[in-house]
Amino acid sequence: MKSIYMDHSATTPVDREVFEAMVPYYTDIYGNSSSVHSQGQKAYRALEESREKVAALLGAKPNEIIFTSGGTEADNQAIITYLAKNPKKGNHIITSAIEHHAVLHTCEFLAQQGFELTVLPVNSYGEVEPDTLRDAIRPNTALVSIMHANNEIGTIEPIKELAAIAHEAGAVFHTDAVQTVGKIPVNVTELGVDLLSASAHKLYGPKGVGCLYVSKGVRIGSFMHGGGHERNLRAGTVNVPGVVGFAQAAEMAMQRLSSREAPLAGLAKRLTDGIFAAIPNTRLTGHPEKRLPGSVSVCFDYVEGESILLMLDNHGIMASSGSACASGSLDPSHVLLAIGLPHEAAHGSLRLTMGKDNTEEDVDYILKVLPPIIKNLRVMSPLGQ
């Protein structure tokens, strides 16, 4: 049976070369990068070289990168410790309704602790409109956190403009760039962000490692306590093999990013057009153009997402859905509701996120398999007849 993986926004396979780069750091160069002896020194050198590579991908300086256990930790650290370390900057935070839970729930946690929280609405494409930020920002706004691109609907946010608005008002700007780093050009200076989170496993690197970019002069603190690693900003023995893998993945992404983008966008177009041609009562979610390359997200009326996923999986196709039934929590995706979809429409959500190894053949295979699946499920549905 075919096996077609189209859930790259969830995670990606580790690239062979990345894996091979990591292996020696488990078995041969196993030192703790904080140790004085030569094993430690070798690990330390690998760590610092990796920092340079990851910094290069982001257009940052190496000393502005802190390695973390992933995007979620980076988001938590950025938001929580910035506020803890800068109490005079105010107690108001702003985020958007379509953030990843790593940001949204962190902000909600802070609101329970007494911070004032504004959650900005988005338009029907899932964009945070600069004017909504302009209207919401106040003299006591300390931090604004808006994601670079949305993981479910693929929309890319106008970060540059949003960051400028935050700065005018004296607030720092954090962006969760987990979905964009390695997929589209991400340059911290061009974007004008102060804090940025990234994760290795979205760009063919290993799970369990990510980073936080902290612009020089922005004060954050340690999130966990217990060691002087990462310039006292991230306690815990550094995951050197993971970091080396992250760096290798970053280096490869940097070299190949520009040649990958257009083909992925082409595949996404082929798939989207094909779906719309073959399946009536379908809606596109997210922005039609300003979206992640390779991301296709749609809702089919009258059917439910988990059913679609299992039928697709039966044909070897792996995808995801924002449907309530497909989420462990039985809540439909907050992103789909935020863009104004009614509950029933969010129910029929399907997300296909393609990666570097997907081909036109894969797309055509899906276009063969998907329409009858939707048709069968619609026959079974009491709605829309």
Next chain:
Amino acid sequence: MQYSQKVMDHFMNPRNVGTLENPSGVGEVGNPTCGDIMHIEIVVKDDRIEDIKFRTFGCAAAIATSSMVTEIVKGKTLEEAEKITNRTVAEALDGLPPVKMHCSNLAADALHEAIKSYRQGGAPEASIEKGCCQSEPDSACQQGMEINLPK
């Protein structure tokens, strides 16, 4: 989360999908937990469920439980069918993942609604009107509530 083989079988090859020409009873319920809808039609003859069809808007568990409930009660007397509970259905499917137990509520509820509508004279609309959620917010909501269908 993983479904039993029986669930997957009934999901992939659902029995008794569709509608009936002249149903003697129609039941329709919606689930407030996740927003799915189940619709069951029956033909009753000599107090027995002679034929039964369903249509479901929902997850694999919802489809499988609908399919299973139709299979269980086809040919049974109304009295027997009225005794079917959500548990009977879940057990017949070799269990459901805990997060999906609420889906099994729908199947039995829709069946009971269909029988009720038959006993009340079979007017298909009769069973769709009542919203138990309003009358008994706590218990009824967890059992699945009836809703008005977008026509």
